Amino acid sequence: MKRLIMGNEAVAMGALKAGMTFFAAYPITPASEIMHILAEKEGEIxxxxxxxxxxSIHLVIGGSLAGRKAMTSTSGPGMSLKQEGIGLAHMMEVPLVVVDVQRVGPSTGMPTLPSQGDIIQSIHGSHGDYNPIVLYPSSVEECYRYTIEAFNAAEESRSPVVLLLDGFLAHLSETVDLDRVSVEIKPRTLAPLGHGKRHFTGLLAKDGVPLTKDSLYYREWYGRVKTKMLETAMNYRFYEYLKNDQADTLLIAYGIVFRVILPLKKEFSLFKPVSLFPVLEKEIQAAASGHKRIVVIEMNDGQYRGEIQKVLPREVLGISVLGGTISLKEIRERLHDL
Amino acid sequence: MIYKDYVKWDRMPTNWCPGCSIGTVFRHLTLALEKAAVPREQMVVVSGIGCSGRAAGYFNVDSVHVTHGRAIPVAEGIKRSNEKLKVIVFSGDGDLVGIGGNHFLHSARRDSDIKVICINNGIYGMTGGQMAPTTPFGEKTLTSPFGTSYAPLNIQGIVTSNARYWYARTSSYHVNHLLKCLGEALEWPGFAFIEVMSFCIENFGRRQGFKNGFDMLFKLKQDYKLNPKPDGLLKNHELGVVKNVGQAS
Structure with a gap:
């Protein structure tokens, strides 16, 4: 059945579809609607x-350890606070989903205006090295689909998966038929607490015994976890590539920016990564070949451009759309001036 | 199941210093678990950071050792996710009422069904002996070299400000009372908070002039008196249980 729903609502519905039965959060603009919708399910979840x-992130860690698929939602300021728990979940290998509906920062910034300023925070927000899976949909239907995929990736990788949205997308209403979205739903991979002897700890540990002075074991452990994350991520490589044979420029954009620049497909090739991290290295390199210029357009000061630059051995240009407003006219002009 | 079955013997010895009292509380919790006949498969111990925070790993049950101050929210998440589990928090004062103070305040308000055992030694012991929110007024510590300027946190006052509460103050000297309090807490349907008055010889007592842990233990004996039937709340140097089965309003 076709319905008019908004991004935040699609996230809540996707989570329920994925089998989430534990949700804890704190109200924050522009993510609160996810809470409002799920509050009405209290009792069922x-x-x-x-x-x-x-x-809220630590409640979710407890909820997941005890056997339920669990999620929390927030915006940039809350994401900063959740970083401690995200690090803990990586260390203890706890599957869960964190939704971050981005707004303009730093700090309280511009609460009601959207941004894409949490790209680096989503991978480097907690201290230490870890390799998270980060997804970023760009339509209401994708919000639904990739929330389910985020849960699947969390279960398969046994790690906290970040689902990024922006304030535009979260409040964007579109007519969608969710019944037509079919995604296989992965079962739980973590045996729930109550089996007797396991010790989950934020310390470096081997079989539940802390090994906090063993550098060689740290290297072995880190290698194993990194390999696990990268291998799991191979099953979650989502993107859209609209090739224009006449174009000499490839535009890379994600989230709401991709939607805004979609009319430019007549003049340019467009590449939209949904899986922001780990970076779709091969796909982006393949799309880049045959184009003279690569331009990343994003609502921050070049955060993802830096990541693309790491995987492409030539100059990557960027257009930073700052301050929470975006227009196709402005982007067209700035592309012309590049 | 006897008390020894709740201990992970292959993890012994613990990392606690000679003269420390955490082991006493640990042992009496295993005795209380034996008495209450809690099956090992139906309980979880959660700890935060600090000396007491290492306790989780020494229990022969599923246990979680989380980040600093977050034992209460993780424990509440576990309990709300699976109501069948008996969820016990075993941690220190700095962890639970210092950095984790907001979670303590609100989990108590929500009357979450977790049992919180707080080893109150009045100091940040593991990090070397800095002032805790429970350090007595005027005491010199590494971060209050001229004596603390603040009164210690009134934990009893916070717990009992709720409509429904269960709070016990006991000590690592008064072990029979400790055991009784632990047993009662395990049975209480709701948020139960046990403040175990304790000490740290290594990073507090020795700077106060105590020669060894025993002297500190006997100081507890001198300082605290049992009050089996408190009239209202416990006075400063009284040990006992205060509770109210009232409904939230």
């Missing part, structure tokens, strides 16, 4: 309005 963002 465990719903907690926590005292703060730090509590």
């Amino acid at each position: 465990v719903f907690l309005h926590a005292e703060d963002e730090i509590a």
Whole structure:
């Protein structure tokens, strides 16, 4: 059945479809609607309005350890607070999903205006090295689909997966037929607490025994976890490539920016990564070949451009759309001036 | 199941210093678990960071050792996810009421069904002996070299400000009372908080002039008196249980 729904609502519905039965969060613009919708499911699912963002991520860790698919949602300021728990979930290998609906920062910034400023925070926000899977949809239907995929990736990788949205997308209403979206739903991979002897710890540990002074073991452990993350990510490589044979320029954009620049497909080739991290190295290199110029357009000061630059051995140009407003006219002009 | 079955013997010895009292509390919790006949498969121990925070790993049950201050929210998440589990938090004062103070406040308000055992030694022991929110007024520590300027946190006051509460103050000297309190907490349907008055010889007591852990233990004996039937709340140097089965309003 076709319905008019908005991005945040699609995320909530996708989570329920994926089998999420534990949700804890703290209200924040522009992510609150996810909470409002899931609050009405209290009883069918465990719903907690926590005292703060730090509590909500840790409640979710507990909920997941005890056997339920779990999720929390927030925006940039809350994402900053959740980083501690995200690091813990990586260390303890706990599957869960964190939704970050981005707004203009730093700090309280421009709460009601959208941005894409949390790209680097989503992979480097917590201290230490870790290799998260980050997905970023660009339509309401994709919000639904990739929420389910985020849960699948979390289960398969046994790690916290970040689903990025922006304020535009979260509040964008589109007519979609969710019944036509078919995604296989992965079962739980973590045996729930209550089996007797396991010790989950934020310390470096081997079989539940802390090994906090063993550098060689750290290297072995890190190698194993990194390989696990990269191998799992191979099953979650989502992107859209619109090749224009006449074009000499490839535009790379994600989230709402891709939607805004979609009319430019007549003049340019367009590449939209949905799986932002790990970076789709091969796909981006293949798309880049045959184009003279590569331009990354994003609502931040070049955060993802830097990541693309790492995988392409030539200059990557960028257009930074700052301050929470975006127009095709402005982008067209700035492309002309490049 | 006897108390020894709740201990992971292959993890012994613990990392606690000679003269420390955490082991006493640990042992009496295993005794209380034996008495309450809690099956090992139906319980979880959660700890935060600090000396007491290492306790989780020494229990022969599924256990979680989380980041600093977050034992209570993780424990509440576990309990709300699976109501069948008996969820016990075993951690220190700096962890639970210092950095984790907001979670303590609100989990108590929500009357989450977790049992919190707080080893209160009045100091940040693991990090070397800095002032804790529970350090007595005027005490010199590494971060209060001229004596603390603040009164210690009133934990009893926070717990009992709720409509429904269960709070016990006991000590690592008064072990029979400790055991009784642990047993009662395990049975209480809701948020139960046990403040175990304790000490740290290595990073607090020796700078106060104590010669060894025993002297500190006997100081607990001198300082605290049992009050089996408190009239209202416990006074500063009283040990006992205060509770209210009232409904939230």
